[in-house]
Amino acid sequence: MSSDSNSSIQQIPEPTLRRLPLYHQLLSEKHSEGAKNISCTEISNILGFTAIQIRKDLAYTGAVGRSKTGYNVKELLYILEDILGYTKTKDALIVGAGNLGLALMGYDGFKNYGLNIVAAFDTDPQKTGKLFHGKAVFDISELEKLAKEKGIKIGILTVPSAFAQETADLMVNAGIKAIWNFAPVKINVPDDVLVQHENLASSLAVLSHKLDNLTSVQRNE
Amino acid sequence: MSSDSNSSIQQIPEPTLRRLPLYHQLLSEKHSEGAKNISCTEISNILGFTAIQIRKDLAYTGAVGRSKTGYNVKELLYILEDILGYTKTKDALIVGAGNLGLALMGYDGFKNYGLNIVAAFDTDPQKTGKLFHGKAVFDISELEKLAKEKGIKIGILTVPSAFAQETADLMVNAGIKAIWNFAPVKINVPDDVLVQHENLASSLAVLSHKLDNLTSVQRNE
DNA sequence: TCCTTATCGATATTTATTTATCGATATCAT
DNA sequence: ATGATATCGATAAATAAATATCGATAAGGA
Known part of the structure; x- marks a missing residue:
């Protein structure tokens, strides 16, 4: 209530926010191909969203286009990178050096998104004290x-479900303010800590369900 | 148009579908603890969604509860497993044996979701011909x-973005009907092939953005 | 047995998101 | 220079999803 100097950022709807990285990806391709401008129609043809939706999404970012020409690629790219936080590197740590944790540790792509994974933690003596990637x-x-020494605010949680809550508690104690939770369970944290739930089971459910419908439709044809 | 014998399945909204695995997870815990019944209020207290929303979600599944008692845990569990496709095993293959691909290969959890990863494919001679997990x-x-020999319909795509489209084409040629795409790019496939996009960059964008707001709010206080 | 209360399920309302409409404008071809 | 057209941006309409309301009902206690 007191201040809404950042309300313009706050109010980007999550569905829009989730599409922005796709626009960014496309824009950076187009930029490296030397494109100067791009229209919503063109983005639409490539990504498959409607041009209207894209125009509305971009409006949330504050980007300004020109009639008949579209948006300036370089400028739009910069705006997106700024909003998506790709420009300022954020340190993060991983708790849970299982398969998924190690995969995320080794995923080079994160550095393009401004995420720098500093280290991982585990309880398994087979893993601790070693280097991975x-x-x-x-x-x-x-x-x-x-975490406190380096002032790390982002924690990636990749432990088995059964240990997710206790691990989250440890993270909170360590001063972590944002938890990216890959365990398929809900975790409880104080109000000032943010949890982003990444649920592969949910995505798989959607896939599986759509596939079911697809095959039953095909049977009916 | 011709038949809608499966319309009751089709029409589960995606947001609801994405929550169902969380209910399932909770239900299976409660079941192993010996709980016979569970109410929306109780689920709400644990998962943090509103009881109203949960009741509506469960209504889509066709589950029937009893006043004052709630739902029968075992029955609801069965219904959810059926809808989520956990009861019938589906074979899948992975293309791209990088870090992420290998992690998914080694992820035991998938078998609980009815997904059986049969094998992986790659171009790197360092990897082919070996066993992982x-x-x-x-x-x-x-x-x-x-793929054709085993009649595999689900493909998990974990190659670098630059190769995503050509790999998807290979999958389509191989008879794959559902692609779970972990590359942060859009891929084009025929109408009868389904693509489920898993975009870590999108999730990270949401996290990063919320974190930005969190810290700027804190600065303003 | 009867009263109180927790809960469901159906319906209604509100809010969020997507899609459509349309005037203004810049570019390109004539 | 002029006209046709592609595009943006603002606003409006439609659709989807979340939330609220309320009567019916079953359980448990007085």
């Missing part, structure tokens, strides 16, 4: 010290 | 033969 895996007991 | 990695040239 050039990054160290520490014992979970070191979490608080390292 | 007990599953073989074949050269991409074997894809069509194996």
Whole structure:
């Protein structure tokens, strides 16, 4: 209530926000191909969303286009990178050095998104003290010290469901303010900590369900 | 138009569908704890969605509850497993044996969701011909033969963005009807092939954006 | 047995998101 | 220079989803 200097950012709807990285991806391709301008119609033809929706999405970013020409590629790219936080690097740590944790550790793509994974933590002595993808895996007991030392605010949670809550508690104690949760369970955190739930089971459910419908439709034809 | 015997399935909204696995997860915990019944209020207290929303979600599944008692845990669990396709195993293959592909290959959780990853494919001779997590990695040239032989309809796409489209084309040629796409680019496929886009960049964008707002709000306080 | 209360299920309302409409404008071809 | 057209941006309409309301009902206690 007190201030809404950032309300213009706040109010980007989540569905729009989720499409912005796709526009960014396309824009950066077009930019490297030397394109100067791009219209919603062109984006629409490539990405498959309607031009109207794209225009509305871009309006949320504050980007300004020109009639008949479209948007300036370089400028739009910059705006998107700024909004998506790709320009300022954010440190993060991973808790849970299982398969998924290690995969995320080794995923180079994150650096393009401004995410720098500093280290991982685990309880398994087979893993702690080693390097994976050039990054160290520490014992979970070191979490608080390292997080506070480096002021890390983002934690990626990739432990089995059964340990998700206790791990989240440790993260909160360590000063983590945003948790990207890959465990398919809800975790409880204080109000000032943010949880982003990444649920592969949900996506799989959608896929599986659509596939069911697809095949039953085909049977009916 | 001709038949809508499956319309009751078709019309489950995607947001609802994405929540169903969370209910399932909770229900299976409660079931193993010996709970016989559960109410929307109780689910609400644990998962944090409103009881009203949960009741509406469950209504889509056809589950029937009892006043004052709630739903029968075992029955609801069964209904959810059926809708989510957890009861019938579906074979899938992975194309792209990079970090993410290997992680998904090794993820035991999928078998609980009815997904059985049969094998992976890659072009890198360092990887092909080897076993990872007990599953073989074949050269991409074997894809069509194996997919058709085993009648595999689901493909998980974990190659770098630059190769996503050509890989998707290979999958389509191999008879794949549903592609779970982890590359952060749009892929074009025939109408009878379904694509489920899994975009970590989108989730990260949401996280990053919310974190930005969180910190700017805190600065303003 | 009867009263209180928690809960469901159906319906209605509100809010969020997508899609459509249309005037203004800039570019291109004539 | 002029006209045709593609495009944006603002506004309006339609659709989808979340939330609220309320009567009916079943359980448990007085």
